[in-house]
Amino acid sequence: MSPRLRFAPSPTGYLHVGGARTALFNWLLARKVGGTLVLRIEDTDRQRSSDAHTEAILHGMRWLGLDWDEGPVFQGAGLDRHVEDVERMLSSGKAYRDFSTPQEGEADRAEEMEHGTRTRRARQRADALGRDEAGARAARGEPHAVRFRVPDGETVWEDMVHGETRFRNREIDDLVLLRSDGTPTYNLAVVSDDAHMGITHVIRGDDHLSNTPKQILIYEALGLSVPMFGHVPLILGPDGKRLSKRHGATAVGAYEEEGILPEAMVNFLALLGWSPGDDREVFELSELIEAFSMERVGKKSSVFDVTKLEWLNGQHLARRLTADLIPLVLDALERADPALASAARSRAPEWLSRLVDLLKVRARTLDDLADQARPFLAPVGEYDERAARKQFKRPGEVRERLSALVGVLAETDWSEPALEQALRSLAEARGEGAGKFIHPLRLALTGRGASPGIFEVLVLLGRDGALGRIEAAERHLGSLPEDDAPA
Numbered sequence: 001m002s003p004r005l006r007f008a009p010s011p012t013g014y015l016h017v018g019g020a021r022t023a024l025f026n027w028l029l030a031r032k033v034g035g036t037l038v039l040r041i042e043d044t045d046r047q048r049s050s051d052a053h054t055e056a057i058l059h060g061m062r063w064l065g066l067d068w069d070e071g072p073v074f075q076g077a078g079l080d081r082h083v084e085d086v087e088r089m090l091s092s093g094k095a096y097r098d099f100s101t102p103q104e105g106e107a108d109r110a111e112e113m114e115h116g117t118r119t120r121r122a123r124q125r126a127d128a129l130g131r132d133e134a135g136a137r138a139a140r141g142e143p144h145a146v147r148f149r150v151p152d153g154e155t156v157w158e159d160m161v162h163g164e165t166r167f168r169n170r171e172i173d174d175l176v177l178l179r180s181d182g183t184p185t186y187n188l189a190v191v192s193d194d195a196h197m198g199i200t201h202v203i204r205g206d207d208h209l210s211n212t213p214k215q216i217l218i219y220e221a222l223g224l225s226v227p228m229f230g231h232v233p234l235i236l237g238p239d240g241k242r243l244s245k246r247h248g249a250t251a252v253g254a255y256e257e258e259g260i261l262p263e264a265m266v267n268f269l270a271l272l273g274w275s276p277g278d279d280r281e282v283f284e285l286s287e288l289i290e291a292f293s294m295e296r297v298g299k300k301s302s303v304f305d306v307t308k309l310e311w312l313n314g315q316h317l318a319r320r321l322t323a324d325l326i327p328l329v330l331d332a333l334e335r336a337d338p339a340l341a342s343a344a345r346s347r348a349p350e351w352l353s354r355l356v357d358l359l360k361v362r363a364r365t366l367d368d369l370a371d372q373a374r375p376f377l378a379p380v381g382e383y384d385e386r387a388a389r390k391q392f393k394r395p396g397e398v399r400e401r402l403s404a405l406v407g408v409l410a411e412t413d414w415s416e417p418a419l420e421q422a423l424r425s426l427a428e429a430r431g432e433g434a435g436k437f438i439h440p441l442r443l444a445l446t447g448r449g450a451s452p453g454i455f456e457v458l459v460l461l462g463r464d465g466a467l468g469r470i471e472a473a474e475r476h477l478g479s480l481p482e483d484d485a486p487a
């Protein structure tokens, strides 16, 4: 039988980094082995679940390119089956009705805390009552929960990540299966659903490790075959504490909004816990499918490092076809400043492609790319202070150099080689280094200390645009008092 996997998010929040990583590992394994991935929305917590969260989770999955083969199935739709499964366990004696009052429940918990052992008072009360009497009270509509009767012994499984994992059953609570309001608990619903869907592999976060023995015991009580389990390690923040909002954005959607490419996010998520076993770091989705295996998922928690994400994003930006990037760049420009986006739309497509070609290898994110595009789409408003302190020092001298440069550039064919030749000959003729011209020129043209190659910038800006900007810089330099010039 071919493997069946599932991703089972609770729609009580957005798709967060940990959830997305779980989704990805399930997806990668399913795609690798030709299995089936089912998407199940665990919406049994009615109060905390919302359609908006479900939508956000589906959107996040689609954005990441993680498609599913079945579903979304909603857990809430399985309520009748959940109750039937509980009834089966009641009739076989694997579960019991618990009529304890809230005060008794409270006292039981306090006692267990004090002794540090499971006293199983609720079970003792149920046994004293007897099944017939419990059934009669239930039939009269007396409120009660249904608890699982944890058997003696030990629960052991071969975890796909952790290897042999064991829990002593006497440490496991007689967990509630059905609450007194008739709603199933997570552990019951998840087993009932996974079994019903024929799930063969359950891959999820380490935070579920302690649920797994409970679930295995329920499978066994229901006479169902137990799937394989794999628990992937926690994701930590840079301070070594469990990743949380304190560390910055944890919702995948926030990274989409910041101009991270989905393939970079997927690449980054894959490396949170998995490694290829060699020094490769940059992977396309198809390469990940090829390289992925559960054997190479480590036991150690991994650190969420945004710098690494941005680095990977830069790598993927550079790899992306420019034509594919243009709509994303327009979106990023729109986010930054709608005027920039409309300036970009009014340019010839070849010009815009050239701009994106030059910037995609220099940017870390789409928003960063949009920012670097600004000087090409809007006039230079002001000169970067740090760069100006260096390049516009001694304004008179710099101004004279720029003016000499305008003199030769104005006569030059507006192509990269010709412009380069003209600038270098001028510098040489004056016995000065080319840098003395190039750096102030960059600041004059872009207002910034960094940009693509200066001759590429000149061509992009065009003759009139470029000469106009140099002249504006000359005027600016002329207005700076020589003595008060930034030192």
Ligand code: GLU
Binding pocket: 008, 009, 010, 042, 190, 203, 204, 208
């Ligand atoms: N709904 C659970 C969660 O989001 C799923 C747990 C599981 O995969 O079994 O944590």
